[in-house]
Amino acid sequence: MIDYLNTQAWYDGNLGAAGFCIGGHLAFRAALQPEVKATACFYATDLHTNIIPNKPGQHSMERVNEIKGELLMIWGKQDPHIPGDKRAELYNRFAALPGLHYTWHEFNGQHAFMRDEGERYDAQLVNLGYQLTLQMFGNVLK
Numbered sequence: 001m002i003d004y005l006n007t008q009a010w011y012d013g014n015l016g017a018a019g020f021c022i023g024g025h026l027a028f029r030a031a032l033q034p035e036v037k038a039t040a041c042f043y044a045t046d047l048h049t050n051i052i053p054n055k056p057g058q059h060s061m062e063r064v065n066e067i068k069g070e071l072l073m074i075w076g077k078q079d080p081h082i083p084g085d086k087r088a089e090l091y092n093r094f095a096a097l098p099g100l101h102y103t104w105h106e107f108n109g110q111h112a113f114m115r116d117e118g119e120r121y122d123a124q125l126v127n128l129g130y131q132l133t134l135q136m137f138g139n140v141l142k
Helices: 002-006 022-030 084-095 123-140
Strands: 015-020 036-042 070-076 101-107
Touching: 015 022, 015 123, 022 036, 036 123, 070 084, 070 123, 084 101, 101 123
Parallel strands: 015 036, 036 070, 070 101
Antiparallel strands: none
């Protein structure tokens, strides 16, 4: 995909990624590419596990130090898929890397609070999440 973008006259080198749930984890994996300058990860499911099959040394958190762009990490405090103790472990891993550029938010919401159907949807958190994402993209992808 990046090779293709580099062949396009309109592409100015500003590349971002965003994802929700397992897509949040996959967006995190996209951020491992040095060309990705800004990434928003909403409740990045299984970032704390080895569930996404990889070769040895390829687990997402084993490679977090490779991320050169800006990360926006947004979580729901009531998310059973990424429990509080596991979020704390992830946060501590992030905090231990002085070269990692990230912001971390834990909202008072459940998993999938951004999905506009069902009882977990929270319009206020959606607005806040999109504001933070657009602000980061606006600041980084100039």
